[in-house]
Amino acid sequence: MFQENRSFDHYFGHLNTYRHNKGWGGMSDVNTLDSTALLATGFSADNPADDSTPLSWTTANATTVTLNGASVAANGSAKKTPTTATLYTLVATSAAGTTAQASVVVGTTPDSGSRFLVGASPMNVQPGGKSLLTWAATDGSTVTISPPPDPKNTQAYGPNASATVTVPTTPGSVTYTFTTDSKLTASITLTVASPIAGTPVANITHNNQGHVSVGSDVTVHSFLLTDQCVEDFSPDWLESHGAYNRDNPASDEWKGNGFVHITAGFSQFANSQDDTHHYFDVRGQRNMGYYDENMLPFYYFLAAQFGTSDNFFSPIPSNSGPNRVAELAATTHGHAHNPPTLDIPNIFERLDNAGISWKVYYSDVSSSGVPLTTLTNFQWGQGHKDPQHLAPVDCIHNPKTPCQAGQTDYFTDLKSGNFPAVALIEPGFDSGRDEHPGNPVQIGAVYDKSLISAFMDSPIWKDSVFFLTYDEAGGFYDHVQPLTNVPQSVSPDGIKPTDLQSKDPVADFTRTGFRLPLMVVSPYVIPHVVSHAPADSTAILKFIEKRFKLLNLTKRDAAQPDFDKEFFDFTKPSLLSLTSKDLPTQQADATCAAYAKNP
DSSP states (O other), X not given: XXXXXXXXXXXXXXXXXXXXXXXXXXXXXXXXXXXXXXXXXXXXXXXXXXXXXXXXXXXXXXXXXEETTEEOOSSEEEEEOXXXXXXXXXXXXXXXXXXXXXXXXXXXXXXXXXOEEEEEEOSEEOTTOEXXXXXXXXXXXXXXXXXXXXXXXXXXXXXXXXXXXXXXXXXXXXXXXXXXXXXXXEEEEEEEOOOOTTOOEEEEEOTTOOEEEOGGGGEEEOEEOOSXXXXXXXXXXXXXXXXXXXXXXXXXXOOOOOHHHHHHHHHHHHHHTTOSSOOOXXXXXXXXXXXXXXXXXXXXXXXXXXXXXXXXEOSSSSOHHXXXXXXHHSOOTTOSSOOOSBOSOOHHHHHHHTTOOEEEEESOBOTTSOBOOGXXXXXXXXXOOSTTTEEESOSSSOTTSOOOTTOOOHHHHHHHTOOOSEEEEOXXXXXXXXXXXXXXXXXXXXXXXXXXXXXXXXXXXXXXXEEEEESOOTTOOXXXXXXXXXXXXXXXXXXXXXXXXXXXXXXXXXXXXXXXXXXXXXXXXXXXXXXXXXXXXXXXXXXXXXHTTOOOSSHHHHTSOOHHHHHBOTTOOTTTTOOGGGXXXXXXXXXXXXXXXXX
């Protein structure tokens, strides 16, 4: 099972302490944030926040241009390092003396006092045109705007954010009034008029770096999360390479210094595009948060009692789409972004051709009732959606996924023992059970516990293994360098990325994504084992291929270590006596103040 978007440090940053307290290991068995051996090297889990803002501006029809009263070029840029929230105002003046203004606000951490600054660019807007509002409330209070920039999503904004407004289609003016929950108020008026030839034009932007950290706050340290929800952010190709090396994303030189930066940029960009969620964390500090055993006791138990790896990565340095395809096919056939339907082999096709039983269990369906599964990303998979191969996880207690004629669900198959040799469980993509950032992590953990509890209490427990992991790291901080230009990250098929966008760094499929949580659950797992062998999640494909004597799909899965040697002693089922009663209680009641899944 591949859940969604979490890194190893983010979920297991306290795993050594947990294992040690249980008497299951030492304080340096696992390469994670609390490793005493790691800390003894002087290691500090931190990342730099933005310490400056790159302002840029353009004007037209102006003979003089000023920025906060100082003369500047008609078109230009400047790096600014404010120490408190600052309004930057651009004024363009024509030979005839007419003016145009544009302004932008940059917030800071820390800040103090009770000031409230607002800006807009441009401030002279043609009918039906757009302007970007920016603001900062130095007391940290939330903000509402009237009229709302997005009438469909009128919830409060964060203290330092932005929003794009569309002005009326009739000439005149429009005033936006800002109010904070601490009763601070401010307003800004935009002139709405058709452009007149020769009149000046002015625009200014902070390029989605509109929040500056000052002094010691430039460094964001890892911290324990007490909220089971965090706002979403992006692990796409650009962002993953930017997290790897902020200043040179196309480089293979590992710096790991861009995690906070890419998170801040995502939040600010999403706000500027009137995302349905209003992002509060425009600094990007949430990236450095981690969970411990108090939030996720079930996962900590699985990783410590059974098996885990501290050197296990997603196959692609990009987002979920390409990783989910690679996790079934060991390649994306050249796609760095969400692949189209592909005509390439996948593990289920290999099993089917060999006469080995297999099945995909889906947790959710789309609004039109289509099962949500990566199987149908393959042309072959679209032709194998029959009831014997595609069925719900639960068609008895979940009315949204009823069993159709001939289908039997996961729980029924476990109870009967009539279970396929290989199965994939798709997570709850639409029901909030997939642990995607924005969704409550405990809800996903409770769901996974129900799946593994049924597995451990079933007739197949005695001779089966359950791999529970994640499709990719979600952009969360992880201190270990992805596998880069090593045998385990070999190009799967020699095909270079074919769908890179103009913003994307040019790179190849010779680097993995970041580390993933992995839990290997079986009676035959060596108790408390930790694998340190470099691997990506196509190693699970190799495990299946070796077990059933199948050909490797690509060079990538062929290059992975043998998991049977890393995790198992098949001569001794040391954990056979464990049942679901031995699993810890997994709560689902922690605070969820940052519910913020990006659509």
